[in-house]
Amino acid sequence: MGTRLYSVVIDCADPAGLGRWWADVLGWPVTFDAPDEVAIEPSDDDICHDLAIVFVPVPEPKRYKNRVHLDLATRSTSDQADIVDRLVAMGATHADIGQEDVSWVVLADPEGNELCVAEPGDRFDEPGTIEAIVVDAINPGRLARFWAEATGWHMDYESHMVASLRHPSGKPPALDMVAVTDPKQTKNRVHLDVAPNAGDDQEAQVNRLLRLGAKEVDVGQGDDVTWVVLGDPEDNEFCVLSPR
Numbered sequence: 001m002g003t004r005l006y007s008v009v010i011d012c013a014d015p016a017g018l019g020r021w022w023a024d025v026l027g028w029p030v031t032f033d034a035p036d037e038v039a040i041e042p043s044d045d046d047i048c049h050d051l052a053i054v055f056v057p058v059p060e061p062k063r064y065k066n067r068v069h070l071d072l073a074t075r076s077t078s079d080q081a082d083i084v085d086r087l088v089a090m091g092a093t094h095a096d097i098g099q100e101d102v103s104w105v106v107l108a109d110p111e112g113n114e115l116c117v118a119e120p121g122d123r124f125d126e127p128g129t130i131e132a133i134v135v136d137a138i139n140p141g142r143l144a145r146f147w148a149e150a151t152g153w154h155m156d157y158e159s160h161m162v163a164s165l166r167h168p169s170g171k172p173p174a175l176d177m178v179a180v181t182d183p184k185q186t187k188n189r190v191h192l193d194v195a196p197n198a199g200d201d202q203e204a205q206v207n208r209l210l211r212l213g214a215k216e217v218d219v220g221q222g223d224d225v226t227w228v229v230l231g232d233p234e235d236n237e238f239c240v241l242s243p244r
Helices: 017-025 077-091 140-151 202-211
Strands: 003-012 031-036 039-040 052-057 069-072 106-107 114-117 130-137 154-158 164-168 172-181 190-196 226-233 237-240
Touching: 003 017, 003 140, 003 226, 017 039, 017 077, 031 140, 069 172, 077 106, 077 114, 077 154, 077 202, 114 130, 130 140, 140 154, 140 202, 202 226
Parallel strands: 003 052, 069 114, 130 172, 190 237
Antiparallel strands: 003 190, 031 039, 039 052, 069 130, 106 114, 154 164, 164 172, 226 237
16 A cells, blocks of 8 residues: 655754644644654644654754755745744844855754755745645655655656646645755754555565665664665665554
8 A cells, every 4th residue: 555654854953842842833732752752743734734743852963954844834035024024033043055146045953954945936825834744855846756756645747957746635735856966974953754554565665665766774773673764865864563
């Protein structure tokens, strides 16, 4: 039956603090709170489909621009300005990643993770919701085709600069692969988790993804874990969780 996108995982120094910050940004409740993991998820009346954001502790400080980040939707230029002002008042900072004169605003959360307040558009018009999960890519189309197989999402748009996947329901967020030229330098601080459905075979799905171009990755996870760490065709780490 394949795997589905289950969560976005963010490495951080303070999972509880950063989890609460993102919960306040998105209006999502904290659904799990432990010293080694904090999770937030959309409420039943949120327009986003079921997707968790998980915060886990790591000792390493952030050193490079993240290769995976979140974009927030806006309906108008005034919405965009209001969201930027609200996030800055909450502790976000403006970030310069070389974007120059663009229609979106680049910010960083309290631990330095980049996020964008998108330009007004017609993809998703609920201000402040997650419009897209954005992944840097050397070859956006190739990477998007892999992630279509990993998530069950379909290709919505493809050019040499951007390839975008959409959930079958049409609900946000999109999964965008955006062209960059800079190489990956270290383990990603933001990664995706996929999961087989309940009753499916985790090992079979891992083998399927390996045949599609994934590779086994050791990030120090050890043997006593229930997930399998892989790298996608551009070496972005992701986890195949146990069936659920």
